[in-house]
Amino acid sequence: MPTTPARLPFHWSAIDPAIRREIVYPEAADGVPLSGVLYLPPRIEPDTVLLAMHPRGDFTRHYLAPRLAAGGYAFLGTTTRYVNNDADALHERLLLDVAGTIAFLRGRGFATVVLLGNSGGGSLFAFYLAQAARPPAERLARAPSGDRVPLGDFSMPGAEGLILLAAHLGEGRYLLDHLDPSVVDEGDPAAVNPRLDMYDPANGYRPMTEGPSRYSADFLAEYRAAQRARCERLDRQALAWCEEAAWFRTRLRDAGLPPAERGFAARRALQRRYLLVYRTLADPRHLDLSLDPSERRPGSIFSFGRDPIAGNYGEGLARVMSARGWLSTWSGLRSNAALEPTLPAITVPTQVICAAADTDIYPSECRRAFDAAGARDKCYEELRGADHYLNPAGADGSRLADPRDRVADELIVPWLRERWRA
Numbered sequence: 001m002p003t004t005p006a007r008l009p010f011h012w013s014a015i016d017p018a019i020r021r022e023i024v025y026p027e028a029a030d031g032v033p034l035s036g037v038l039y040l041p042p043r044i045e046p047d048t049v050l051l052a053m054h055p056r057g058d059f060t061r062h063y064l065a066p067r068l069a070a071g072g073y074a075f076l077g078t079t080t081r082y083v084n085n086d087a088d089a090l091h092e093r094l095l096l097d098v099a100g101t102i103a104f105l106r107g108r109g110f111a112t113v114v115l116l117g118n119s120g121g122g123s124l125f126a127f128y129l130a131q132a133a134r135p136p137a138e139r140l141a142r143a144p145s146g147d148r149v150p151l152g153d154f155s156m157p158g159a160e161g162l163i164l165l166a167a168h169l170g171e172g173r174y175l176l177d178h179l180d181p182s183v184v185d186e187g188d189p190a191a192v193n194p195r196l197d198m199y200d201p202a203n204g205y206r207p208m209t210e211g212p213s214r215y216s217a218d219f220l221a222e223y224r225a226a227q228r229a230r231c232e233r234l235d236r237q238a239l240a241w242c243e244e245a246a247w248f249r250t251r252l253r254d255a256g257l258p259p260a261e262r263g264f265a266a267r268r269a270l271q272r273r274y275l276l277v278y279r280t281l282a283d284p285r286h287l288d289l290s291l292d293p294s295e296r297r298p299g300s301i302f303s304f305g306r307d308p309i310a311g312n313y314g315e316g317l318a319r320v321m322s323a324r325g326w327l328s329t330w331s332g333l334r335s336n337a338a339l340e341p342t343l344p345a346i347t348v349p350t351q352v353i354c355a356a357a358d359t360d361i362y363p364s365e366c367r368r369a370f371d372a373a374g375a376r377d378k379c380y381e382e383l384r385g386a387d388h389y390l391n392p393a394g395a396d397g398s399r400l401a402d403p404r405d406r407v408a409d410e411l412i413v414p415w416l417r418e419r420w421r422a
Contacts, residue, residue, distance in 0.1 A: 015066045018042035026104035028081065029096040029154040036060055036078030036101070038108075039069040046422045048112040049074035049105055051159075054121045055094055055171065055329065055337075056086040062118070063390065067408035072422030076105060088272070088322040089329045091127060091337040092140055092149035098128040099156045106157060112420045114161035119361075119388070122167025122369075123337045125159075130342035132156035144334040145242040145324035161348050161419065162375075163412060166355040166388050169339045169365055175318055176332025180279035181226030186234075189278040189313070196226050198284050199309045205287065208298045208307040213287035220284060220291075231333050234275060238323035238331070241273040275321050277330075281311040285362065292364050295357040295384065295394030302360070343372040350375040351415050353407060355386040357394030377419075381411050 015021075020040040027033055037060040040046070050068055052059040052075070059077035068075045080097045082089040105113050117125040131139050136152035143149050168174045182197040192200075199205050204215040215223075248269035251257060257265065285291045286300045286308045303311035311317075318330040327334045336342075343350075350373045354366035363382060370380040385396035386403035400406070416422075 016042070016070060019066060019069045024076070024104070026078065026101045028093075028100040029103070029156070030093075030100075032081045032097065032100075034079055034081070034097060034101065036076050037065070039065045039075040039077075041069050041072050041074070041422070044072065044422065046072060046074045047110060048114065048416065048420045048422055049076055049108075049110040050114050050116045050163075051101060051105065052077045052116040052118060052121060053080060053098060053101065053124060054119060055080060055089060055091065055124055056082050056084060057120065058083055059118070059121070063404055064116070064118075064408055064412075067404060068412065071408060071413040071416075073413070073416060074110065076101070086325065086329055087274070087320050088325045090143045090145075090147060090149060090324060091124065091328050091335065092143045092147075092151065094124060094337075095128045095131055095151060095156070096154060098125065099132070099154060102157045102159060103155065112161070113159040114163060114416065114420070115159045116163045116165060117167050118165045119167060120171055122164040123170040123173075123339050123342070125162060126164075126339050126342040126346060127337040128156070129159065129162065129348070130345040132158050133345055133347075140336065143324060144327040144331070144336065145238070146246055147242075147324055159348060161350070161416075162346060163351045163353065163415075164339075164366075164369055165353045165407070165412075166358055166361055166386075166390070167339070167352075167366075167369065168361045169369065170332075170335060170337050171318075172330050172332040172335030173338050173340075174332075174360070175280060175330045176227060176231055177285075178280055178283045178317065179227045179230050179332075180282035180312055181223055181230050182282075183230060183279055186237075186276070186278070196223060198223065198282055198287075199312070207309075208287060212289060212298065213284070214290070215284045215288050223284065228333070231331060234277065235327065235331050235334055238275060238326045241323040242327070245269055245271055245273075273323050275323060275326050277318055277321060277326070278316065279312050280317045280319070281308050283308075286359065292362040294362050295396065296359045296362075296387075297357070297393065298359075300359050301388050339369045340372045343369060344374040346373065347375050349377040349419055350379075351412070352378070352380045353411055354380070354382045355388055355390060355403070356382045356384050357386055357397060358388045360388055379415065383407050383411070 387393035
């Protein structure tokens with residue numbers, strides 16, 4: 001991530017020693033062990049706690065924990081079962097991590113739980129609250145792959161509030177906008193259809209060091225349609241693999257299956273196949289700042305300070321995924337963890353905060369989330385001069401106060417105090 005050692009995305013260099021910290025070990029609703037750090041304000045026992053989780057990130061040292069604890073609120077940052085590795089992540093199972101952690105907080109005596117949905121935590125929490133609001137019999141019983149995840153069999157306690165902070169519309173929705181549609185062969189990471197290549201000068205590309213790229217409306221329309229077509233192709237492959245394994249699992253249940261065939265069927269029933277997804281950093285908005293205008297600079301958090309072409313052909317995102325993990329987490333057409341379909345069912349007070357200089361999540365997307373929110377009590381805020389990790393950025397970044405201080409002291413804590421006592 002493009003940061004200096006003093007500004008790591010989810011860490012801090014100093015914390016008030018008066019803030020109490022406790023290592024805790026919640027369990028998911030299905031018993032999977034988790035871990036977290038609970039931050040408590042000095043001298044008081046608060047009734048309200050903020051919970052921060054991310055599908056694969058470690059939020060135990062989230063950068064907002066010290067500021068929100070200093071503001072009088074408890075803060076729990078935790079891991080999930082897929083911490084640091086989402087290659088086989090089923091978002092439907094992640095909901096059980098959220099459920100168990102909220103139950104843990106209720107057991108600790110917190111009357112009010114506010115979910116702090118930062119980045120990928122936003123779509124995770126919205127998906128959770130939408131499912132938790134349904135009667136058990138109406139909750140999802142299977143992931144998009146067909147894997148059984150009977151959410152109705154588990155207690156899913158609710159929460160009193162939701163904060164969406166620099167939250168994208170969903171990991172799958174994010175990736176759908178970043179899939180390189182010029183890929184012509186999923187097995188060849190360098191083969192290109194030049195007509196659909198945003199990194200081809202003939203289509204308007206200029207290297208980041210040479211000035212802004214400019215893409216025509218016609219190119220963008222064809223480009224976005226081709227991104228969807230690529231996602232559909234990947235989905236078909238993933239579904240075919242999942243269905244093949246499911247067919248052999250059904251075959252194994254046949255008592256009349258000849259012994260000579262049983263070993264063959266068992267191996268295929270157990271097989272979990274993986275996609276290798278190349279070139280996943282190709283959103284024209286990273287280089288053409290006239291698209292979805294904002295305070296951002298060119299580039300992406302996933303290109304490590306370089307031209308995004310380096311990330312597209314290099315490190316990438318969602319590079320190795322199981323077929324079922326792809327469908328549940330990174331497919332923009334299949335994943336259930338998406339804000340726009342889930343937020344309408346959420347009626348608890350909701351605060352949407354956009355980091356105005358974020359290179360990867362744009363004000364237009366944050367407003368879409370705000371518009372989708374079903375809460376009557378909802379508000380929208382833009383944090384000027386802040387990148388995705390709330391580092392100073394953009395034209396105003398160097399002259400304004402630290403964005404992390406401002407978001408806590410001027411936006412989140414006042415919003416909380418209007419609704420719940422610490």
